[in-house]
Amino acid sequence: MSSANHSTQSDASGNLLRSLDYSVLQQCMHCGMCLPTCPTYVETGRERHSPRGRIALMRAIADGELEVNANFGEEMYYCLGCLACTTACPAGVDYPNLFETARAEIERKGVLDSRKRRSVRWFALRLVFTRPRLLRALGRLLWLWQASGLQSLSRRTGLTRLLPGQLADLEPQTPRIQRHFSDTLIAPVERPTGPTRHRVAVLTGCVQDLAFSDVNRATVEVLLANGCEVVTPRAQACCGSLHAHNGDTTTARELARRQIDAIDPDSVDAIISNAGGCGSHLRHYDHLLAGDPAYAARAVTWSRKLRDIHEWLAEIGFRRPTAPAHAAAPEPQRVTYHESCHLCHGQKVSRQPREILRALPGVELRECAEATWCCGSAGIYNITQPETAAWLQTRKVGHVQATGASIVATANPGCHLQLENGLKRATPAGAAVPSVVHPIVLLAQAYAAEARATGRAST
């Protein structure tokens, strides 16, 4: 009955949008339900900067009415890739697929090519984020720079202002590197003290590992506390989301294969991610490796077992902590929750982090307006589109401040840094800057406090 499964005209030039199954493009019936949720449309009020507008451009390319040119390239890199449109879309358009295909085609055609862009992309996508040991070595250097006091010295003396324009703007955004990375904090296999109910693997990430290895440790702690045996392979590579979102599908596939080599999906009950952006990509290894006979089957199992940490805890019925993390605090701690785009829109995990926050004794969850709106971090968007990123950051920080919360919980390293920087800048001198914390860290703290309290009680 359906003629929807035919592909667009076979394309000798190899145009990726033309070789895409046409029904994916046709799925958009341009009703406009996505428009009010799209930050770039709301900012500009121009259809081209909207999801249905961008899909119309892709379809024009597939139909041979439009060439892939620099304007199209710029448009597709102006899109945040926040996927808010996918939550709003009643028709179920596969926007992530369209978005990644369009960016891959832009890179294939090289319409945005420049020597600078090429070298930055090569350095980041092909060099640093494919070599976990190199990335960690760079992280170690950065840590030395920060820990030795050289960073603050050069900030104080104004040395950082000598950096070229964009780099000088970015310098304050450099994440604070942790003294210890995950491999030091987490043993390859850790077993719960009580009975083992599940066996899971934990993904430590790349940026997460350098800047938030404490989140990884907390993840292991809460899993152990809930009867999970935890397997954590050493020196893990980047999951490839950075590459897939930036048009480098080849490297993304290579990195996916490496992940599957490192963790046999058949050997565990679940594969746990604690970073919204990574998880969203990790879930789609089945789609990414569908054409690879050696990996396709395992990729399907992988995707089936991939869980966000909050999702997994809710699924297995996590234990509610009984003691507040800060027993001395007289009033409940006011916490608000910022949803990472790729956790709520990409993975549709929205309820579970709130369940965890609500389960924390001594914590009051205050919803903030537009909790599902992008904060402007969006991978490397704050580097490539600083103006729109700053607009979104200001908007987000305003909503957070309006809740009066002293803690913002969020589950993605990019959002974490973006919020931290935004709040620091927006808080008047002398006032307390709200802290940004991963929900799982709060849960781990509550479990720890509970253990201390029980320890005291039993002595």
Next chain:
Amino acid sequence: MNSTSPQPAARPALPELFLRDLRAAFPESAVLTRHEDLIPYGFDGTAALRQLPGAVVFPRDAAGVAAVLRLARTHRVPVVSRGSGTGLSGGSIPVPGCVVLCLGDMNRILELDTKNLTLLAEPGVITQRIYDTADAAGLFYPPDPGSMKISTIGGNVSENAGGLRGLKYGVTRNYVMGLEVVLADGSTVWLGNKCVKDVAGYNLRDLFIGSEGTLGVITKVLLRLLPKPAARQTLLATYASMDAAAETVSAIIAAKIIPCTLEFLDQRTLRCVEAFAKVGLPTEAEALLLIETDGHPAAVADEAERIEQICRAQSALAVRRAASADEATRLATARRSAFSALARLRPTTILEDATVPRSELAKMIRFINETAARHQVEVATFGHFGDGNLHPTFLTDERNQAEMHRVEAAMKEIFDYALSLGGTLTGEHGVGLAKKAFLPRQLGDPTLELLRAIKRTLDPEGLLNPGKIFD
């Protein structure tokens, strides 16, 4: 369904002098002419209709609108006005060689008058914002078209949009007290005022409501608001047959109950909506009624009770009440997504809105299903049962020409049958391009000639959204 063309749309160039003057009159960001910028303005929410405009311009006030219309007249360029482009009859689809006049940047709420219960807005204000602004002041703006989260009030007035509350509260027309309109010659007129009673001169305000941008460009809208109902109750009733659901509607109306909302979904629609919204709709049922009553708490409690009894008496499989206001909102929002959610099934969804007197509903529904089966086309039906406004939606693929022809044939029969029952082609979406071919049959020659005479008087050059509604 004339011009059902997925073919590359031709792009007749605009006169260079017109573009030069336009660029001189507006800032750079307010005039779009690049191909990539124009493609996304080549369509609205209507399936299978596309036409690239020559340019898009975004005025910020009535003076800007007047400037565009004067330039267009000088250079004889057609003007198609547009809000968010969510229309469902092709009313805002460009015509060849036109300039699209997009009113989205005129988006200020100018006044909320709580003494006279009115709200004055620019045409680009989003409908939801009007509802929210009224709501925050304890007031109520009832019209709630499916696209209210993004549709503009100017577009709602131009198409005389309806919604889920039409049965009790009427449509957009019933809430428009005044309009500022820029005419084809660039002059500006005010039609109406804040008076509840006003019989001075012809009622020209009503002429512009639903005129689909063919008579002038609306630049301000004065809306009537109501006090917010103190209570609401939503009920869901499921049925094993569409007939039983239709009979329930007749029984509720016959019992002299006017609910605020009385919506119907068939099983296909039900399943698509549930797949998207996940609000716990019973997908095994053949038909579902979503009913809401609002008003004084005692009246609401009484009506809800009587409605529930009627549903059970008409052999409803189950009747459930929404537990909270939140759940009621979620259910109504889910219902509003019905049309778009149906796109999950097939690539092209062609939505109709044939409307019949309520007593003829069951007959009309049966005919739609028989006709679809006879022409071997897929149809899903949902709609506003309480006001006789049906949305039979054809699920097809615009690239399959043979199937598209069968859809057109089935559609024509459905229109003819609706008219034979004393109905109308369109209850709330407008005629635009999509239903233009069928309009002469409904109106007849003398009425159509009257429409033409009005059009000639207000737009002698024929530059305002030409070719829409009628030729």
